Amino acid sequence: MDGNTSSKTLIEGLVDSDRVHKSCYTSDEIFDQEIEHIFNKSWIYAGHESQIKNKGDFTTFQIGRQPMILVRGDEGAFHVLFNRCPHRGAMLTNWHMGNAGHHFICSYHAWQFNFDGSVHAIPSPKGYDETRFEKSDPDSCMKAAPRVASYRGFIFASLAEEGPDLETWLSGAKAAFDDMCDRSPEGEVEVVQTCFRVVQNSNWKIFLENQLDALHPSITHGAAGKAAADVEEEIKAETGEDAPLHYHYLSAFTTPIYKWDGLETAGHPFGHCMLQGYMGLRPTDPDTLEYEAVMEKAYGKERTEEILTTNIHHVLVYPCLSVQSPLQQLRAVRPLGPNKTLTEIWHFRLKGAPEPIYRRSLQYYNLVNSPSTMINADDLYNFWRCQQGLESEGGDWVSFHRNEGQDHHKDGVTTSVTGLSELPMRHMFTAWADYMKGGAS
Numbered sequence: 001m002d003g004n005t006s007s008k009t010l011i012e013g014l015v016d017s018d019r020v021h022k023s024c025y026t027s028d029e030i031f032d033q034e035i036e037h038i039f040n041k042s043w044i045y046a047g048h049e050s051q052i053k054n055k056g057d058f059t060t061f062q063i064g065r066q067p068m069i070l071v072r073g074d075e076g077a078f079h080v081l082f083n084r085c086p087h088r089g090a091m092l093t094n095w096h097m098g099n100a101g102h103h104f105i106c107s108y109h110a111w112q113f114n115f116d117g118s119v120h121a122i123p124s125p126k127g128y129d130e131t132r133f134e135k136s137d138p139d140s141c142m143k144a145a146p147r148v149a150s151y152r153g154f155i156f157a158s159l160a161e162e163g164p165d166l167e168t169w170l171s172g173a174k175a176a177f178d179d180m181c182d183r184s185p186e187g188e189v190e191v192v193q194t195c196f197r198v199v200q201n202s203n204w205k206i207f208l209e210n211q212l213d214a215l216h217p218s219i220t221h222g223a224a225g226k227a228a229a230d231v232e233e234e235i236k237a238e239t240g241e242d243a244p245l246h247y248h249y250l251s252a253f254t255t256p257i258y259k260w261d262g263l264e265t266a267g268h269p270f271g272h273c274m275l276q277g278y279m280g281l282r283p284t285d286p287d288t289l290e291y292e293a294v295m296e297k298a299y300g301k302e303r304t305e306e307i308l309t310t311n312i313h314h315v316l317v318y319p320c321l322s323v324q325s326p327l328q329q330l331r332a333v334r335p336l337g338p339n340k341t342l343t344e345i346w347h348f349r350l351k352g353a354p355e356p357i358y359r360r361s362l363q364y365y366n367l368v369n370s371p372s373t374m375i376n377a378d379d380l381y382n383f384w385r386c387q388q389g390l391e392s393e394g395g396d397w398v399s400f401h402r403n404e405g406q407d408h409h410k411d412g413v414t415t416s417v418t419g420l421s422e423l424p425m426r427h428m429f430t431a432w433a434d435y436m437k438g439g440a441s
């Protein structure tokens with residue numbers, strides 16, 4: 001049996017159109033196949049170009065189980081290499097980010113590598129005379145990821161030699177990066193050079209499913225939302241002014257369920273999904289008006305209106321990213337095991353936008369997405385409880401029945417009849433099954 005046949009057999013009977021078997025979240029064997037057929041086949045987010053501005057700047061990340069390095073080389077080129085020394089196999093670095101100077105130098109026996117992975121120098125090279133060792137032999141060089149590409153500054157790498165190019169694969173999910181960059185008067189964003197790294201004791205799919213689960217916010221986060229709404233009211237009563245926008249990030253969780261019902265979710269090719277925006281992000285305070293004036297100067301009135309009314313809350317780039325473009329937030333998903341997932345939470349500056357607009361992004365990062373906020377903590381607690389329940393013998397299935405059979409299909413895109421539909425979960429599992437059967441890449 002080849003790999004495709006074995007994973008096809010393994011998942012047989014586990015994914016229906018309206019439910020999936022719990023073992024998709026708990027089985028070691030299925031997790032191994034996900035690494036091979038999903039993470040090693042699709043494009044995986046490596047980092048942002050602004051993370052590696054100068055020659056020798058690098059950042060480390062993982063694709064499936066592979067430790068990788070993203071590095072800036074000569075003449076602005078960027079490379080994605082396996083983090084492995086070809087001499088005796090040591091990892092070249094265990095730093096999360098840094099600058100390697102002119103070359104990577106292995107700290108074990110000091111082999112040196114150029115940033116495209118080729119050998120620069122080896123100590124005592126005479127020892128290799130009359131052996132079959134060749135500096136130019138690919139086995140002597142750091143191995144590169146077969147494919148690397150960037151879309152609007154966001155770099156992805158793929159361990160598959162073949163497959164759709166990055167833009168084809170991103171398809172409708174390009175909107176995440178377009179929306180984020182277009183909100184900058186210069187059309188570009190710049191990463192803030194640090195991230196929260198959170199290990200969740202739950203399966204990676206539980207995290208992605210939650211991101212577009214519009215039924216949970218007013219329930220799970222209702223108490224935090226109510227507390228913020230009370231403070232908003234107090235501020236208004238005391239000062240006569242509206243509370244600053246960041247209170248609304250939390251009070252928006254009091255949005256009643258019937259309003260979430262009015263939103264739309266959409267499923268795009270390759271498992272990517274989208275949820276429309278629910279928060280008002282255009283108050284008429286002086287900071288917002290100044291920003292809109294800068295935007296109008298750069299783009300003109302009509303285009304500025306078009307950009308600022310783009311209606312996105314969340315885009316999932318399946319299987320590796322959750323992007324909240326209007327607030328310049330990005331979460332990278334790195335699965336560690338069936339019940340363990342690393343997420344990296346990044347945020348960005350809109351280049352050329354006034355400083356208070358950056359502070360809004362920072363406030364969202366700290367108030368909603370940070371592991372120490374009540375919002376993220378509420379979610380992490382749910383993820384852990386789901387994992388515990390799924391590992392129990394209390395039942396075999398996970399239900400995705402809500403509005404099943406009612407989704408609209410047009411031009412390869414599936415849209416929901418209601419924001420509360422479990423369309424995103426069904427859609428991601430359709431892509432999951434395709435990948436696991438050897439397709440979708």
Ligand code: FES
Nearest residue numbers: 085087088106109
């Ligand atoms: S293992 Fe890297 S130089 Fe020997």
Ligand SMILES: [Fe+2]
Nearest residue numbers: 216217220379
């Ligand atoms: Fe949540």
